[in-house]
Amino acid sequence: MSLEYTRNFCIIAHIDHGKSTLADKLLLETHTIAAREMNYNQVLDNMDIEQERGITIKLHAIMMKYQASDGNEYTYNMVDTPGHVDFTYEVSRSLAACEGAILVVDATQGVEAQTITNLYLAIDAGLDIIPVLNKVDLQSAMIDDVSNQVIELLGCKKEDILLASAKAGIGISELLEAIQTRIPAPKGDPNGTLRCLIFDSIFDSYRGSIVYMRVFDGTISVGDEILFMSNKTKYRVEEIGTLRLGRESRKTLTAGDVGYLIAGVKNVKDTRVGDTITSFRNPATEPISGFKESKPMVFAGLYPQNAEAYTELRDSLDKLSLNDSSLQFEPETSIALGFGFRCGFLGLLHMEIIQERLEREFNQSLVTTVPNVEYRVITETGETIEVDNPSSMPAPGSFDYVEEPYVKAQIITPSEYVGAIMKLATERRAIYKTTTYIDATRADIQYEFPLSEIIFDFYDKLKSVSRGYASLDYEFLEYRQSDLVKLDILLNGDPVDAFSTIVHRDKAFEWGKKLCTKLRELIPRHMFEVAIQAAIGAKIIARESVRAMRKDVTAKCYGGDISRKRKLLEKQKEGKKRMKQIGRIEVPQEAFLAILQIGD
Amino acid sequence: MEPSLQSGALILRNVSLYFHIPFCEKKCIYCDFYSIEDQSSQSRFVDAICAEVDLKIRAYPELYGANVETIFFGGGTPSLLTPEELGKIISQIKKYFVIADDYEFTLECNPGTVSFEKLLAYRALGVNRLSFGVQSFHEDELLWLSRIHTADEARLAVAYAREAGFDNVNIDLMFSLPNQTKEKLQYSIEQALSLGTEHISAYNLTVEEGTPLNRMVKLQQVHELSVDDASVLFEYAQTTLIGSGYFQYEISNYARSAELKCKHNLVYWDGYKEYVSFGPSAHEFFNGERSWNISSLDSYLDRVHSGKLPRNNSEHPNESERRTEVLFCGLRSTGVDRNQFLNNFGEELGLHSEIKPLIAEGLLKVDADVIKLTSKGYRFCDAIVIRLMTPELISL
Ligand SMILES: Nc1nc2c(ncn2[C@@H]2O[C@H](COP(=O)(O)OP(=O)(O)O)[C@@H](O)[C@H]2O)c(=O)[nH]1
Ligand code: SF4
Numbered sequence: 002m003s004l005e006y007t008r009n010f011c012i013i014a015h016i017d018h019g020k021s022t023l024a025d026k027l028l029l030e031t032h033t034i035a036a037r038e039m040n041y042n043q044v045l046d047n048m049d050i051e052q053e054r055g056i057t058i059k060l061h062a063i064m065m066k067y068q069a070s071d072g073n074e075y076t077y078n079m080v081d082t083p084g085h086v087d088f089t090y091e092v093s094r095s096l097a098a099c100e101g102a103i104l105v106v107d108a109t110q111g112v113e114a115q116t117i118t119n120l121y122l123a124i125d126a127g128l129d130i131i132p133v134l135n136k137v138d139l140q141s142a143m144i145d146d147v148s149n150q151v152i153e154l155l156g157c158k159k160e161d162i163l164l165a166s167a168k169a170g171i172g173i174s175e176l177l178e179a180i181q182t183r184i185p186a187p188k189g190d191p192n193g194t195l196r197c198l199i200f201d202s203i204f205d206s207y208r209g210s211i212v213y214m215r216v217f218d219g220t221i222s223v224g225d226e227i228l229f230m231s232n233k234t235k236y237r238v239e240e241i242g243t244l245r246l247g248r249e250s251r252k253t254l255t256a257g258d259v260g261y262l263i264a265g266v267k268n269v270k271d272t273r274v275g276d277t278i279t280s281f282r283n284p285a286t287e288p289i290s291g292f293k294e295s296k297p298m299v300f301a302g303l304y305p306q307n308a309e310a311y312t313e314l315r316d317s318l319d320k321l322s323l324n325d326s327s328l329q330f331e332p333e334t335s336i337a338l339g340f341g342f343r344c345g346f347l348g349l350l351h352m353e354i355i356q357e358r359l360e361r362e363f364n365q366s367l368v369t370t371v372p373n374v375e376y377r378v379i380t381e382t383g384e385t386i387e388v389d390n391p392s393s394m395p396a397p398g399s400f401d402y403v404e405e406p407y408v409k410a411q412i413i414t415p416s417e418y419v420g421a422i423m424k425l426a427t428e429r430r431a432i433y434k435t436t437t438y439i440d441a442t443r444a445d446i447q448y449e450f451p452l453s454e455i456i457f458d459f460y461d462k463l464k465s466v467s468r469g470y471a472s473l474d475y476e477f478l479e480y481r482q483s484d485l486v487k488l489d490i491l492l493n494g495d496p497v498d499a500f501s502t503i504v505h506r507d508k509a510f511e512w513g514k515k516l517c518t519k520l521r522e523l524i525p526r527h528m529f530e531v532a533i534q535a536a537i538g539a540k541i542i543a544r545e546s547v548r549a550m551r552k553d554v555t556a557k558c559y560g561g562d563i564s565r566k567r568k569l570l571e572k573q574k575e576g577k578k579r580m581k582q583i584g585r586i587e588v589p590q591e592a593f594l595a596i597l598q599i600g601d
Numbered sequence: 602m603e604p605s606l607q608s609g610a611l612i613l614r615n616v617s618l619y620f621h622i623p624f625c626e627k628k629c630i631y632c633d634f635y636s637i638e639d640q641s642s643q644s645r646f647v648d649a650i651c652a653e654v655d656l657k658i659r660a661y662p663e664l665y666g667a668n669v670e671t672i673f674f675g676g677g678t679p680s681l682l683t684p685e686e687l688g689k690i691i692s693q694i695k696k697y698f699v700i701a702d703d704y705e706f707t708l709e710c711n712p713g714t715v716s717f718e719k720l721l722a723y724r725a726l727g728v729n730r731l732s733f734g735v736q737s738f739h740e741d742e743l744l745w746l747s748r749i750h751t752a753d754e755a756r757l758a759v760a761y762a763r764e765a766g767f768d769n770v771n772i773d774l775m776f777s778l779p780n781q782t783k784e785k786l787q788y789s790i791e792q793a794l795s796l797g798t799e800h801i802s803a804y805n806l807t808v809e810e811g812t813p814l815n816r817m818v819k820l821q822q823v824h825e826l827s828v829d830d831a832s833v834l835f836e837y838a839q840t841t842l843i844g845s846g847y848f849q850y851e852i853s854n855y856a857r858s859a860e861l862k863c864k865h866n867l868v869y870w871d872g873y874k875e876y877v878s879f880g881p882s883a884h885e886f887f888n889g890e891r892s893w894n895i896s897s898l899d900s901y902l903d904r905v906h907s908g909k910l911p912r913n914n915s916e917h918p919n920e921s922e923r924r925t926e927v928l929f930c931g932l933r934s935t936g937v938d939r940n941q942f943l944n945n946f947g948e949e950l951g952l953h954s955e956i957k958p959l960i961a962e963g964l965l966k967v968d969a970d971v972i973k974l975t976s977k978g979y980r981f982c983d984a985i986v987i988r989l990m991t992p993e994l995i996s997l
Binding site for chain 1: 619634675805807828829831832833835836852869872876878883884885886891893916918922925926929930933958962964979980981982983984986987990
């Protein structure tokens, strides 16, 4: 396949701006897929959870053949990108596999934070951008305003912007043509030293890891011995090919191609996103730049509801991590919750996805602890201890200071909400940087935030103060010293490690109070009083109690109707299953996430 | 009662009988027992329930000649039966069963439907225990509950019973009515005590699905007493009745002496004993099967008329369900027999890990034979049952 007739591109868009619909239309128009094969859900989102959330979590790619007006047939590889802040690194790797990007902006909504972040990533990666205003079929489309936003952003000309309606099929053929004329053909030397970039991998229980990759230089063939550069592991190519609706195997792939590779790799951790594949006999000297170990940002304890399910949970996590190289986990024990796992996630969404998959696909009943970031404790001797579990925070006085991760955050909002957002950000200890106006009505505010302040319901709060209009994106900045304390919760005098959190000293008192109040609502009444206390070190800062229940019985026994009473008891007992027994106290699962519910 | 069937040398099986009389003068707002106000088909019903006895014997020939230890007429309002009607049903019983010498025969009465003559006639037919649905001695409460009688009529009914020769009488009381104060309950209990009945049942009002009371609560026209307030009244009823010489042998039941416990209800709560039942909505337990009749008089009459058992449904509890039944039945009444439990479920309940803490909390008493609740334990019966519901198989 000649490089000249290949185009590799991706689509950048904010959620709901129409990426999936547009992608489907491109597939239809190029006859990659027939209308009757197109089911209701779009082709690129093929995981249940993704469809429900309307976001693409896992990267995929698809190849189409386009008959261009210059009379030649072109091979288009469309690489999909995930659309959430948790997955910035994955996005950057997908972008690196392309020469161009289609920027889709909903003409009724305008540019959003995520769009901008991903756009900057694309520009940084040297991609050529084709801006498309989508949904121009709608009355409410603000073509002029949104065009100006795009011109401001890209420094392009108004004529460069395509108008489209993915739904009505307007502008699709123009876009296909623009891909050929405006996105450069890939460069690379088919005879050079082999270098392929991994931009995704999935796990197949029969074939092992299936790698999605872009060949930059050289040629790869079935039977070749290859080397994964980051961890120097060697494999033999079992199968390679291109990606249509399914996999289409081929004998070779060469520079410029996008495709898949199967090499009997039993663990996705060996096929890391961003890594370079080269030839074992004739390895490249330099990998393709940009490889990073994806590092979890958010940690939480996952515990089985019933202790007996521990091994099952471990097996499920094992299986999940085969599929998801960014999921990390290691065993931990909690005095309150018993044996479980401390898991590291890319972000809160990633955590929710994992939880949901464990529950749905693996039938696990979980107790999840409050998520936290990773802290760094600096000892008197200057040593650094990484703390990813609040309960393992050393006692006050036994260390010099604590650092927490900060992120650079960008919020894009209609200007009328700037005030409310500033207030919210201040409450979350944000450091204000700058505000720029994208156009007369939309502001781009830059902040530095402690990451811990963002992982707690910040996104929801942001949406609610801006009626859903503001959007957020952030990336890791650095660790900074902070005045943090460990807040403990005691039930009837015994500290419950699973409830411990690390908070800024200024907020500790208020949090302690709110947490106690919330727990009082959530913990059911027992035959004895349950005292709930919040403490910093040895100092109690708040107290609440759940009064003792004085009776728990139904008086009547319905004559000889024993079945009815038995069923009532069985139901009650079933309800108790959702409780975790801590000593003699039954604590409902939700209580472990109570801190997430304490409103401001 | 005159024995009719020759009691032979071999008495095969003990059994209790329940008859459901589905008529009431007026429905009470809290009641979810099956009964209707239209009494026009009462005599047809009496024929039908007699026919049901025939059908039952045909279906379960092993019942023939069984030894009847207790009979209970409930409802509804059994005291709406004329002595002739009751007599008809009793003849049916005698046709097939042997009546034990120390049989107990209870009939529920609404104080608004009895006369001295009627009670005398019931007595002559062999009824030896009466249970009066009194509920309260306050006129306002009686009215609010839609009871058809006054407090004085209740007192009079008990007096008639005594006069007619009944030496085993129960009255039902109900507490935790909305807004009920301790003082109000105190008065009703004192009045009940002054009547000196052998047995008192004191029930916490339960708001049942589908009752007018339930609708009123949902529409917030009335507010249920809080659990805390209700438990104060529960505890008060308990201490007052026990303090006055009654002893509690079930969550809501008190007797003046061990011999005066209601034997029929103890059959239900025994968990193993069998009872056979007749009339719409009646529940039975026989041959390990729990079954119940349809809760509609019309369908009941149709069914029996066409020669079929008027059964709605049945189930055969599995071992773990049986275990729960035996557990809660025993605990809510006179205790779980340890040996019987071991024999039936292969489990020594006394070694269950929850037993020790429950004893320490003052909720359970355990001796070599029986595991039973303390009077505090009765107030937490459901919670305790749930703690013991998961079997622990301990190898000895
Ligand atoms: N009116 C109109 N609706 C569109 C258009 N493109 C997409 N949509 C609708 O916008 C919603 C989001 O589209 P989708 O493709 O799922 O967005 P994605 O989240 O970016 O993949 C869906 O309800 C689409 O039907 C368009 O051009 N016009
Ligand atoms: S009299 Fe008894 S059975 Fe009839 S409605 Fe009232 S409570 Fe129910």
